[in-house]
Amino acid sequence: MPAPAVSLDELLDQLRQHGERVTVARRAVLEELLDAPGSHLAADALADRIHDRHPDIHLSTVYRTVEFLTHAGILTEVHVGHGPNSYHFAADSHHHAVCDTCGAEVEVPSDLFEPVTDRLRRDYGFAADPSHLTITGRCAACAAAAEPAAASS
Amino acid sequence: MPAPAVSLDELLDQLRQHGERVTVARRAVLEELLDAPGSHLAADALADRIHDRHPDIHLSTVYRTVEFLTHAGILTEVHVGHGPNSYHFAADSHHHAVCDTCGAEVEVPSDLFEPVTDRLRRDYGFAADPSHLTITGRCAACAAAAEPAAASS
DNA sequence: CTTGATGCAAATGGTTTGCATGTTT
DNA sequence: AAACATGCAAACCATTTGCATCAAG
Numbered sequence: 001m002p003a004p005a006v007s008l009d010e011l012l013d014q015l016r017q018h019g020e021r022v023t024v025a026r027r028a029v030l031e032e033l034l035d036a037p038g039s040h041l042a043a044d045a046l047a048d049r050i051h052d053r054h055p056d057i058h059l060s061t062v063y064r065t066v067e068f069l070t071h072a073g074i075l076t077e078v079h080v081g082h083g084p085n086s087y088h089f090a091a092d093s094h095h096h097a098v099c100d101t102c103g104a105e106v107e108v109p110s111d112l113f114e115p116v117t118d119r120l121r122r123d124y125g126f127a128a129d130p131s132h133l134t135i136t137g138r139c140a141a142c143a144a145a146a147e148p149a150a151a152s153s
Numbered sequence: 154m155p156a157p158a159v160s161l162d163e164l165l166d167q168l169r170q171h172g173e174r175v176t177v178a179r180r181a182v183l184e185e186l187l188d189a190p191g192s193h194l195a196a197d198a199l200a201d202r203i204h205d206r207h208p209d210i211h212l213s214t215v216y217r218t219v220e221f222l223t224h225a226g227i228l229t230e231v232h233v234g235h236g237p238n239s240y241h242f243a244a245d246s247h248h249h250a251v252c253d254t255c256g257a258e259v260e261v262p263s264d265l266f267e268p269v270t271d272r273l274r275r276d277y278g279f280a281a282d283p284s285h286l287t288i289t290g291r292c293a294a295c296a297a298a299a300e301p302a303a304a305s306s
Numbered sequence: 307c308t309t310g311a312t313g314c315a316a317a318t319g320g321t322t323t324g325c326a327t328g329t330t331t
Numbered sequence: 332a333a334a335c336a337t338g339c340a341a342a343c344c345a346t347t348t349g350c351a352t353c354a355a356g
Contacts, residue, residue, distance in 0.1 A: 178337070213340095214338070
């Protein structure tokens, strides 16, 4: 289980050192993300959690904050096939495989795409950034349920 | 250059054989996709092209049509990082690497993700379907422009 | 005090949907 | 004629933005 690679204080210091302001919203976003299961949340879900303690923090602020933190290199924005984007710490590099059928998420190591990025660089000079990627498909359970016939003999 | 793997008539027959109706919109969508550069278009662009000959075909119909054709197994829906989804023939399997900076698209062979899908299956039992994936990053030109310093020595 | 972040509401872009009508079979 | 696809307008969702206000430095 990948523990958060950094602490809240470290992150806030990192901001201050770059001359960026530490605001309630920024602290709140980082806090919630730090103790989110899997450390990744969509803006919507993030706002919901933040509202428990800071009912005044607006969803648009959450959007602006994750955008800011992403540009600051602290967060990574992940594009999930359909569904909203989600955010996790850039330091905690990993990918997700999301089941189209049941929505289950499998966390996969960050080097999964190495063969892909290597080949893209070698063959096309393309510097791929797979950090935004989410793989879709069928999880083990759903795959088994979907093709019971194919499992025989 | 990957020529269309199937002809319009074959596709229409395929529909008829499954008891599905052949309509003006379906024919139009298939026609435009067949002669689109790279054989992939977003719903919006698809509608624009269709409007040249069929100004009456509504954008929502295009959406319903590509959805239908996707479920019918004829098209594949591709999720591009930001930007709208695009559609291409399922038979013409390939992926795209899209440059974050200039928007250039590199077409890459369909087996690119094989190491990824293999590993997901082996390690997680996850039946990945990479056909919807688009890789983002920097194309050769933009990567070179972005890091001139790193190229020295 | 100055710059920059936030709340709110309203706009945006992509996509979906309800319903009456038109088309395919 | 029956079933289904379509046009249109309106709804929807995720996200962005303008602007006046507020807070961090």
